[in-house]
Structure formats: structure tokens, C-alpha cells
Amino acid sequence: MTGESILFWVLAPLAVAASLAMLFMKKAVHSAILLAWVMITLAIFYIALEAPFLGIVQIVVYTGAVMMLFLFILMLVGVDSSDSLVEKSRDFASCNLHGTRILSNAHRLHRSRRSCSRSNWPRCG
Secondary structure, eight states, X not given: OOHHHHHHHHHHHHHHHHHHHHHHOSSHHHHHHHHHHHHHHXXXXXXXTTOHHHHHHIIIIIIIIIHHHHXXXXXXXXXXXXXXXXXXXXXXXXXXXXXXXHHHHHHHHHHHHHTOOSTTGGGOO
């Protein structure tokens, strides 16, 4: 096992876990910190793949500048906790509705494709 593969198998699950945890954080600042971790992990992968310029640009531009801009906007806006709770409940209901629509459309498409066989394929669209 090479050093690159060990680095990948150690950092990739941590990056995936951080990206999933970022979705479920209650505070936007914690999500921003996890996003910075994912960006730094990506930069480490670039450097390991012998692309040091991309790795340095990833750290300086994205992790440095974009994340600081994001945190500055969060501090400037100052989201109240009661406003955040209302947004989350509304967003959850919207996501639930869209998810149900997507699943029903996928089921309907699967059912229509399953009824098509090779004998009547030109008539099935």
C-alpha cells in the first residue's frame, strides 16, 4: 500500500463525514468550519497527486478568502435563533414535498419502463 492510498483512506472518510455533518449543524459558523476542513482535505489530495499549485490555490483562495467572506457576511447579518428555527421548519417541509415528488416520479418512470419489453419497444417511449 502506497502513501497516497493510505492518505486517501484516512482523509476521505473524514472529509465525507465532515461534509455530511455540515448539512446537519445547527449553527452556520460550525458548518463553515466543517466546510473549511473539507476544502483543506481537498487541497491535501491535490498536493498528494503532485499538483501543488492547485493545492496552494485551494487553501489560499477558497479556504482563506471565500470562507472569511462567508463568515464576515454571517457576522454582518446576525441571524436570530428564532428566525433560524422558522426557516428550518419551512425548509424541511419544502424538502419533504420535493422529495416525495421526486420519488413518485421515479416510481412512475420505473413502472412505465418495466412494462416495455423488446417486442413492443418502438411503441414505448
